[in-house]
Amino acid sequence: MTAPSTFNGGWLSEVEGGLLLQSCFRVNGAPAFAPDADHTTMSVDVLEAWAASGCPLEVAPLPDGLDRDVVLTSLPNLVEAESSTVRLHLLDHAVAVVDGEAPEPQGWPTDGTIDLDPEMHAGLEHAWALERSLTNVSQGAYVSDRTHRLGMGARLGLAAQAGPTWPPRGADVDGHPLSGGAHLQPSGTVYSWTRLIAAGAPSEFALRAPLLGGLTSMVIDLDDGPRGVFLHADGHDANVEIGGRVRLVVRRLYAQDGVLRYGRKALS
């Protein structure tokens, strides 16, 4: 097992036969997820690292305990195969992807972990629970479940239309239908940014924004051309400046109609 390096906001280590990604957050000395992370987001992260290391994205059927749609949509090249010997393991605030019969990896005590205030952490957990309640009903602006699901390919997998055009549109500037295009790379440069106080946050973030001390939003010039707007990933220092480089990682966005909704957020 190698000493960990940072990847997508977590600690990434090489272990026997694979990769281990641990959360870099802790509460009262115990491991904890980032405020907007869970096993689903960390699975995407570790599989992105797996692909970046040159390994094919073919794995045994994904384990229970994560949102399969989110993982598969975020990684459009991911293939589940019964015959694959590559397995994803969901661990204690960590995930691992391991090929062959290697033992399930154990955690590595890491330095430099980010301490979350226990009160804030408890508040966020409570807020997520409230947000996922079916009594949490939106008024005014609203993204329906159908609209959300239809947009997941673009939101999570960065699926673009010809051009490339992203986010997707009904037609090009001349009114002609747009065909499907490539998936964009999850990286870019800050074009502009702002940090909003909690009171200025949309209602979808009303429960959590006060606990997080506000929200940081950015317009990003994606490396493949189009421009997009993203939140900064929660819990990490948002040292943002125009021209700064960011990586777009999958995180929880909010919950509505009893369902967690995920999207890409920027990590500077």
Add this chain to the structure above:
Amino acid sequence: MVDVAVVGAGQTAFGQHPGAMKDMWSEAVRACVDSVDGDLRLSDVDELFLGSTAFGGGQLGNTAAYLGEHAGMAGVPARRVENACASSGFALRDGWAAIASGRADLVVVGGLETMNDLTPERKRYWLGVSGDTEWERLAGLTFPGTYALMARRHAHEHGSTHDDLVHISVKNHAHALDNEHAHLRKAVPFEKAAAGAMIADPLTLYDCCPTSDGAACLVLASADLARSLTDTPVWMRGSGAASDHLALHDRPSLTTLPATKKAAAQAYAAAGLGPKDLDLAEVHDCFTIAELLATEDLGLAEVGEGGTFAREGRGRRNEGRTTVNGSGGLKAKGHPLGATGAGQVVEVFKQLREQAGARQVRDAECALTHNVGGSGATCAVHIFGRDRA
């Protein structure tokens, strides 16, 4: 085309209104009817165009018919015009077109919004509903955020500073002191505005307009009819309108509003006038950066020089070539979304008839209104004159 004139204009005070929606609208209609010099019968009105976003959903459907009935216009063909904060700017354009095309002789154009009769929780759901919901909103943005993104980018590209924005805030608060209809009638010193509480970095509390209730009403008439109703009509010299991408990330630049440029070009061309002819401009300053961008996009300042324009006080009443937001603007007069565009015309109507009292712009003969929806997805620009052409 038939020439069109404004022959009546009235409004409620903008701010915290104690009455119900229908009471507020009736008050504005009464003030408008009272301003008409001749004998106006509301039963003679051919069409009613009412701008409102129906904020809070109070009377979401058939809003115009409901309000028409409560203001003596039952039976008048009525419809609600919705284009976010530019709703009544577009209602005005629809009213103008109805008369200019010869389809109508007498039209009432109005705007209304009740924003302060909601609980804070309900209000939060409605603020920002006119932005790009699927992408911008879910990236944490309401309008303070989108305009903050513009402000930061303008500073990066053109060197404008937050102090430039503070000058706009201080100016508009000073202008509003003389406006009996203004929501915020208080002088704000530069130091206080510069040290305002942060809302969306770099915009502070003093860069943002208030959340206002209010209603405004106009009577438009064909040229022939106008002469029978008043000796001092205010002529509509040009109308322009345009739309653009809702989301900032779909636009090539954050430092200009193409919809403003297109709408202004149409209005200037129709009027045969240009920015140098304007004595007064009521521009859409929902945030101070919006006024800075408007001065550039309307041609009052060169591209990139909006900060200098503000810093040098060129928009102060009776000091520069063109008084910008002599009413106090959205920043201090207030911003009841659907009423704002019509409210701008109420100000112009008074100014061009020399009825603006202490805030009168000297020798005002030509004026412009600029009404933006959202962060620039829609824009209506109108030019008015004492002279018919």
